[in-house]
Amino acid sequence: MKQNKPIRRLAVIWGMLLLCVILVQGNVHAKGVSDYGTLQVSGTHLVSSKTGEPVMLRGVSTHGINWDVGYPYISKEAFQTLRDRYAVNVVRLAMYTTEYYGYCDKAGAAESQSVVQTTLKQRIDTGVKAATELGMYVIIDWHVLNDQNPQKYQDQAKAFFKEMSEKYAGQNNVLYEICNEPNGGTSWDDIRSYAQQIIPTIRSNDPDAVVIVGTPTWSQDVDVAADKPLEYNNILYAFHFYAATHKDSYREKVKTAISKGLPVFVSEFGVSEASGNGNLDTQEAKQWLDLLDANGIGYVAWSLSNKAETASLLKAGTSKTSGWTKKDLSAAGQWILSQYPVRSGEGTTSMLSKVTGLKVQRKSAGKMKVQFSSVSGADGYQVVYSTNKNFRKAKKKILHNKKKILSGLRSGKVYYVKVRAFQKQNGARTYGAYSGAKKIRVK
Numbered sequence: 001m002k003q004n005k006p007i008r009r010l011a012v013i014w015g016m017l018l019l020c021v022i023l024v025q026g027n028v029h030a031k032g033v034s035d036y037g038t039l040q041v042s043g044t045h046l047v048s049s050k051t052g053e054p055v056m057l058r059g060v061s062t063h064g065i066n067w068d069v070g071y072p073y074i075s076k077e078a079f080q081t082l083r084d085r086y087a088v089n090v091v092r093l094a095m096y097t098t099e100y101y102g103y104c105d106k107a108g109a110a111e112s113q114s115v116v117q118t119t120l121k122q123r124i125d126t127g128v129k130a131a132t133e134l135g136m137y138v139i140i141d142w143h144v145l146n147d148q149n150p151q152k153y154q155d156q157a158k159a160f161f162k163e164m165s166e167k168y169a170g171q172n173n174v175l176y177e178i179c180n181e182p183n184g185g186t187s188w189d190d191i192r193s194y195a196q197q198i199i200p201t202i203r204s205n206d207p208d209a210v211v212i213v214g215t216p217t218w219s220q221d222v223d224v225a226a227d228k229p230l231e232y233n234n235i236l237y238a239f240h241f242y243a244a245t246h247k248d249s250y251r252e253k254v255k256t257a258i259s260k261g262l263p264v265f266v267s268e269f270g271v272s273e274a275s276g277n278g279n280l281d282t283q284e285a286k287q288w289l290d291l292l293d294a295n296g297i298g299y300v301a302w303s304l305s306n307k308a309e310t311a312s313l314l315k316a317g318t319s320k321t322s323g324w325t326k327k328d329l330s331a332a333g334q335w336i337l338s339q340y341p342v343r344s345g346e347g348t349t350s351m352l353s354k355v356t357g358l359k360v361q362r363k364s365a366g367k368m369k370v371q372f373s374s375v376s377g378a379d380g381y382q383v384v385y386s387t388n389k390n391f392r393k394a395k396k397k398i399l400h401n402k403k404k405i406l407s408g409l410r411s412g413k414v415y416y417v418k419v420r421a422f423q424k425q426n427g428a429r430t431y432g433a434y435s436g437a438k439k440i441r442v443k
């Protein structure tokens with residue numbers, strides 16, 4: 001009987017540790033549809049039609065929604081995890097046109113082509129609804145890949161986008177990506193003539209819709225597109241990179257395109273090699289994201305999947321379909337999804353631990369001393385104090401070390417105090433989780 005106590009104590013300690021992990025994960029929240037509303041392309045940027053401010057989209061692409069490594073993650077729970085823990089504000093639904101269960105060529109699938117199409121459209125609808133309920137943007141991606149030239153299935157693309165734009169015309173959070181990666185010698189002229197069929201179809205239903213157009217050579221020749229852009233407004237041109245393969249010379253292509261005034265959008269990237277597998281190169285990826293952030297170019301990571309390939313954001317074979325914490329993420333997932341909160345500069349980040357060991361001491365009239373344990377990696381601390389238990393009308397002070405005497409307090413009042421650490425990234429502060437609150441009556 002006696003052994004029970006230590007075991008119970010151990011269980012309590014484990015429980016508390018688990019809670020700490022959950023709290024440290026914090027709640028991050030990039031700006032979304034309720035902040036920005038309808039998106040518009042202005043110059044080389046996306047801007048909010050509501051506030052006029054530049055819009056930065058950071059997102060995640062599904063794997064092919066035709067496969068069981070892709071569609072199980074189309075849910076409100078999954079998207080909410082991405083939004084709340086990892087500062088994702090856009091999700092891309094990648095619908096392959098060919099390969100197994102493809103929209104135009106179902107390859108080996110048992111169902112008829114029309115059943116396949118109905119199922120894929122239902123999956124898209126689930127994704128659009130989930131994103132909408134969560135105030136996130138959503139990209140409907142016509143995932144041209146093995147079919148190489150989007151003109152191959154142009155009639156089907158037209159019918160598909162007609163139907164989608166009719167269905168989602170009333171929404172301000174849906175973007176249409178009309179050809180993922182033209183390749184195999186498809187020229188920019190081919191893509192232009194395809195786009196000239198599809199864009200008016202979409203716009204006749206949804207005049208404001210932002211349309212993303214792929215560029216030649218697996219959506220990399222944005223420099224070529226920049227010499228002869230399309231004659232429509234609200235167009236983004238796709239550029240895709242995989243950091244372990246595509247380096248400086250590809251960054252030059254992006255720089256050339258934007259210097260010519262082309263609005264570029266990275267609707268797909270990986271930290272892996274272009275195969276979606278092989279090595280990861282986070283140093284190159286960091287250079288990429290720095291370049292994109294500096295130019296206000298949004299980016300979407302490939303892919304939200306547990307498939308055993310290094311581009312997958314989830315650990316190979318993980319069975320969780322939402323609620324992922326760091327341990328459920330692959331190396332690529334951990335790197336990418338820890339970048340987003342920091343780069344969006346909103347809310348807390350899971351990179352910093354919670355402040356512990358907070359002590360408050362009464363000093364002479366109107367003063368108190370606060371001290372706490374330092375947090376590794378912190379650039380400073382924010383102490384928040386108030387006479388209100390819920391920290392209404394709280395005062396905030398930035399500290400550069402772990403103790404400070406606060407003065408100017410109201411004598412005889414009870415104060416509540418809490419502290420969090422912060423890091424500075426790109427000029428913005430990102431915070432770790434708050435310490436527990438302490439209370440004290442001031443002399």
Ligand code: IDC
Nearest residue numbers: 099145180181218242268274275276307309
């Ligand atoms: C890859 C998937 C892989 C799949 C392959 C073929 O990661 O599991 O077998 O497609 O369908 C792209 C494409 C994207 C690729 C990805 C990685 O848009 O569909 O996904 N990639 O190769 N362009 C460059 C890389």
